[in-house]
Amino acid sequence: MSSQDRRSVLLLTFLYVLQGIPLGLAGSVPYILTARKVSYTAQGTFSFVFWPFSLKLLWAPLVDSIYSARFGRRKSWLIPVQFGLAAAMTTLASYTDWLLGENPPGPVRVLPLAAGFFSLTFLAATQDIAVDGWALTMLSRRNVAWASGCNSVGQTAGYFIAYVLFLALESADFCNTWLRSRPEPVGLVSLSGFLRFWGLVFLGTTFCLLFRREESTSSSNSSSEVDNDNLGVRETYAILAKVMRLRPVLLYLFCLCLLKSAFAAADGMTGLKLIEAGVPKERLALLGVVVTPFQLVLPVLLSRHVGNRPLSLYTKSALPRLLLGLLFAGLVWITPRFKSAHDASYPWHYFLLVTVAYLAHQVFMYAMFVSQMAFHAKVSDPNVGGTYMTLLNTVTNLAGSAPVTFLLFVVDYISIKSCSTPSLESESSCITLVDGYYIQSGLCFILGIVVLLRIRATFRRLESLPLEHWKVT
Missing domain, CATH: 1.20.1250 (Growth Hormone; Chain: A;)
Structure with a gap:
């Protein structure tokens, strides 16, 4: 494998890791909501967060067909989408305590919470379309099969970080048992802090991508990419x-x-x-x-x-x-x-x-x-x-x-429930x-x-x- 392809594999894997972060966070939030005794009807409302990846075909043709040739076919979408993810994460981080009813104390506000995470998964699904397409031209013909491996490893790693690692470090019990010598009432990380950190990572990565030259579509090594160009x-x-x-x-x-x-x-x-x-x-x-x-x-x-x-x-x-x-x-x-x-x-x-x-x-x-x-x-x-x-x-x-x-x-x-009749005392x-x-x-x-x-x-x-x-x- 050439040094250019090795760099491309590392870049693709990292982009897929970033893609797994919103998905892993979306998977961890229902556990947090259950711990806060939220109703299953509210959980149903939040579950719409997972729909964008199942519906991305509806707007995938737009991502494939509308672009600036001067800026780059894939970067025309990838750059603004990742800036959007950075902005959405940073904004959501400022309101998570309020949305979860922690500061100030109050009910969990599921609908705006679901709307915020829906925006994250929608943007991540759009990023997936752009990165999948870029992988076909970023890698040479003999190494293009590495794209699926980058996808699998990267998304799995990103999901693991934002799901397994986040829930462990967010838990006070886990941190007090395994990571601390002196117990504290909160975990090492919070949802707001985690969102803010990865928002900055998205922002920094996107600025770096601005200086990455995108390969010409006309010199694509994939026949399927050429076929799709004609549609x-x-x-x-x-x-x-x-x-x-x-x-x-x-x-x-x-x-x-x-x-x-x-x-x-x-x-x-x-x-x-x-x-x-x-x-x-x-x-x-x-x-x-x-x-x-x-x-x-x-x-x-x-x-x-x-x-x-x-x-x-x-x-x-x-x-x-x-x-x-x-x-x-x-x-x-x-x-x-x-x-x-x-x-x-x-x-x-x-x-x-x-x-x-x-x-x-x-x-x-x-x-x-x-x-x-x-x-x-x-x-x-x-x-x-x-x-x-x-x-x-x-x-x-x-x-x-x-x-x-x-x-x-x-x-x-x-x-099936048995309910007592309310009285003046209870x-x-x-x-x-x-x-x-x-x-x-x-x-x-x-x-x-x-x-x-x-x-x-x-x-x-x-x-x-x-x-x-x-x-x-």
Whole structure:
């Protein structure tokens, strides 16, 4: 690898690390909100923060087609977007104490908090579009495959920093136990301080990028980049409309969306319920220390077992994942029984049980992800560049995030409670008899089994179709 490509790999990896910071922070905030006894309806409102990465295809053609040739095709978006991220982080840092109801003391203001983090993830998703495109011209032809590795490693590292590391250092209990000789009531870092620091990092990085020369698009080493250059905004949206009218695509996405809905309760609510049951949020976050190496290795190992019928692996992995959803519900139910009456701590074997269950879940989740991506690559029409595959990925990502938002909104309403009648001396109080999470877990399992039994044959037919049935023209 040439010295120029080595520098480009380092730059791309760092840009993807920056991209992972807003995502990791967005993932950590729901744990902070749960610790502050925020309702699940409010959690549902905040979950819209995760939607931009599932919807970025809607504005990706604009990022690819509208630019200043003098300034650079990718820098025309990357520079203002990163300045926007720096400004949004710095501004949000000034209001986090007020938004979280800490200074001055008051209720958590979820809606403006969600709006602030939505702006971060929206800008990060736009940065992702620009960096993905720049990677194709920044690296030489023989090294362009390194772009996906930079993406995977960089985003994972950024997410780890802003999720695992932040939640650990934000926790007073963790810092007092492991990092301090004298206990203090707060952690080593705060959300406002963390946001302000990374806002400055974004600002400094963006000033440096101003002096980085962008490679000419005309000398691109990637044929897919050239193909995309010939597509304007109107042509790109027209292709998307044509893809969505293909019958195999509609049938495939309908079946996939139904099945992915069955995992919403386990994927989106289990961690919140464990924190509600008393498990320290930083201890759950530290599972990432064990899980992150597996997340890096699993896609490589599993890709060898996909074969020519990737949807076969997808359906085979779905049943164990559904069963693990029931296991997660059982884990939440027995969690209070592990809690020490003396100091409210949990024994090491409880966290070992959680870690093993979560690792098993990751294996089957990544098996489904790798097989899904392999099928998308197999059927995508090469004549329309990456637009076809991006559309399939976008819809399936949205199918994973939208059901979680819905379940968060309704979980409080379907819980079975017994409430006392208010009197002059006291307000009414309610005791939860059956948590809506368990109802949702059971319904999701039943839905998953029914859908899985019905779509096996459908998936086999779709895999057997000639590739001409999947082409736009």
